[in-house]
Amino acid sequence: GENVEQHPSTLSVQEGDSAVIKCTYSDSASNYFPWYKQELGKRPQLIIDIRSNVGEKKDQRIAVTLNKTAKHFSLHITETQPEDSAVYFCAASPPAGSYQLTFGKGTKLSVIP
Amino acid sequence: SQTIHQWPATLVQPVGSPLSLECTVEGTSNPNLYWYRQAAGRGLQLLFYSVGIGQISSEVPQNLSASRPQDRQFILSSKKLLLSDSGFYLCAWSPKIETQYFGPGTRLLVL
Numbered sequence: 001g002e003n004v005e006q007h008p009s010t011l012s013v014q015e016g017d018s019a020v021i022k023c024t025y026s027d028s029a030s031n032y033f034p035w036y037k038q039e040l041g042k043r044p045q046l047i048i049d050i051r052s053n054v055g056e057k058k059d060q061r062i063a064v065t066l067n068k069t070a071k072h073f074s075l076h077i078t079e080t081q082p083e084d085s086a087v088y089f090c091a092a093s094p095p096a097g098s099y100q101l102t103f104g105k106g107t108k109l110s111v112i113p
Numbered sequence: 114s115q116t117i118h119q120w121p122a123t124l125v126q127p128v129g130s131p132l133s134l135e136c137t138v139e140g141t142s143n144p145n146l147y148w149y150r151q152a153a154g155r156g157l158q159l160l161f162y163s164v165g166i167g168q169i170s171s172e173v174p175q176n177l178s179a180s181r182p183q184d185r186q187f188i189l190s191s192k193k194l195l196l197s198d199s200g201f202y203l204c205a206w207s208p209k210i211e212t213q214y215f216g217p218g219t220r221l222l223v224l
Binding site for chain 2: 032042043044045046049089093099101103104105106
């Protein structure tokens with residue numbers, strides 16, 4: 001089955017700096033890659049996603065890039081703010097029809113004011 | 114718009130007691146439904162998923178079970194809770210595409 005590795009497990013940045021979280025996946029047939037943000041005690045919330053026919057997608061301060069050849073994708077957050085502090089999960093969807101997501105283990109991002 | 118509800122929000126139960134957690138979705142029909150467990154400070158473990166009424170797939174063998182008695186209702190149960198069942202239980206729904214949306218969760222503490 002699909003295996004998703006996520007790095008780093010913790011990340012601390014100064015407010016205003018950029019943060020990058022990287023994930024690799026094992027199944028070359030995976031074609032959908034969402035990112036979720038989970039604030040302390042809350043539910044994971046979808047913040048951005050990308051499909052395998054696109055190399056990059058941006059939404060204001062966040063962007064996701066996908067390298068299908070290398071089987072890795074990354075989340076980029078620019079001009080970080082304290083409210084960006086949370087745990088971020090990447091995920092990959094295996095071949096069409098299963099509608100399951102395989103999640104990474106998460107990255108705890110701390111933005112230091 | 115679609116909304117997903119879970120209850121109870123928090124639950125404290127003794128070891129060996131039964132469990133019933135409920136999840137309902139509004140504003141959609143025939144969704145895929147999922148139960149996840151998240152231990153403190155850990156990742157998301159898929160427990161069960163369902164693509165339709167009465168159709169349940171189990172991902173992890175354990176003392177939990179799931180049922181889907183109605184199209185938009187998903188129930189997680191146990192006959193006898195273990196200490197290791199403590200955690201944050203999240204229900205999620207999907208509109209037959211890959212994207213999943215999570216409910217507010219139930220925090221379960223087994224003592």
